């Protein structure tokens with residue numbers, strides 16, 4: 418088993434977890450997760466990557482007690498989720514938070530933002546006064562305004578919805594949060610903001626993230642460790658900087674090469690264009706790699722403009738012009754282009 422960051426407390430222990438499903442119309446079992454063991458430590462981000470169908474979400478569901486493993490065990494803060502009284506299980510579960518790909522789908526459309534965030538606290542039996550205090554604290558922490566508390570999910574943008582989902586996930590002050598493709602349904606500029614928010618919250622609340630993503634740049638940016646999954650097994654686990662820069666397993670190499678080929682970034686960027694030197698380096702790099710995933714970027718000007726993703730991204734980014742093989746665009750024009758051209762088909 419791989420060691421986590423030195424001195425950190427172990428918060429989750431996954432031991433020999435397998436999950437098998439009955440194959441429809443047959444007696445055979447399909448192994449979606451195959452004997453996985455890994456430990457998560459306080460404050461760390463584990464990124465799980467791998468092809469579609471490799472078992473990432475199923476593993477996460479087993480780890481977070483959404484489904485039970487066919488064999489193996491999971492401990493949260495040294496305790497098993499299985500075989501506890503209801504009260505104890507509820508207490509233990511309040512250490513877990515969930516953020517999924519489709520923010521609108523994870524919020525009850527009949528509920529107001531306030532009620533959606535308050536629900537887990539009501540279920541826990543908190544007093545009205547405590548709930549009110551907590552909801553107002555959370556709404557501010559995720560960058561929403563009080564006036565948005567009475568809205569319903571369909572009255573919010575995708576990014577705002579994901580902020581509500583994050584506030585709700587953090588309501589009970591969890592220690593470990595599952596992020597299953599947390600940014601992949603969002604517009605490109607919004608993805609960067611949500612990623613920034615997640616990083617800020619992890620730092621401020623010492624959260625541990627179990628993050629699943631298809632986007633290797635998101636993983637590289639947020640994760641301390643990365644686990645590469647194939648056919649229900651981890652084929653490679655290690656520090657994300659070393660796994661993504663120097664992959665050992667042939668499958669990891671293939672995954673990275675397919676991903677980089679899609680990005681077409683190395684050939685598209687001029688040699689003197691150093692995204693890393695921009696303010697917030699890696700995050701900008703990530704944002705722009707996302708653009709070049711759909712349109713090869715030739716030049717972004719002004720190239721050395723500071724870009725603060727923590728503040729008002731939209732107005733900062735609007736000042737940029739981006740030259741591509743198909744012409745020169747402002748950021749919003751480009752996003753529209755990529756949406757109609759490439760993203761629209763997804």
Ligand SMILES: Nc1ncnc2c1ncn2[C@@H]1O[C@H](COP(=O)(O)OP(=O)(O)OP(=O)(O)O)[C@@H](O)[C@H]1O
Pocket residue numbers: 438439449467468469470471472473474475476
């Ligand atoms: N409830 C289920 N019943 C039967 N098979 C299932 C069930 N849930 C998942 N599977 C199968 O298990 C395998 C792993 O699925 P899983 O959703 O964990 O993959 P994933 O790595 O999260 O994929 P993606 O990247 O597309 O989200 C798939 O072949 C899937 O069809």
Ligand SMILES: [Mg+2]
Pocket residue numbers: 473474475
């Ligand atoms: Mg999945």
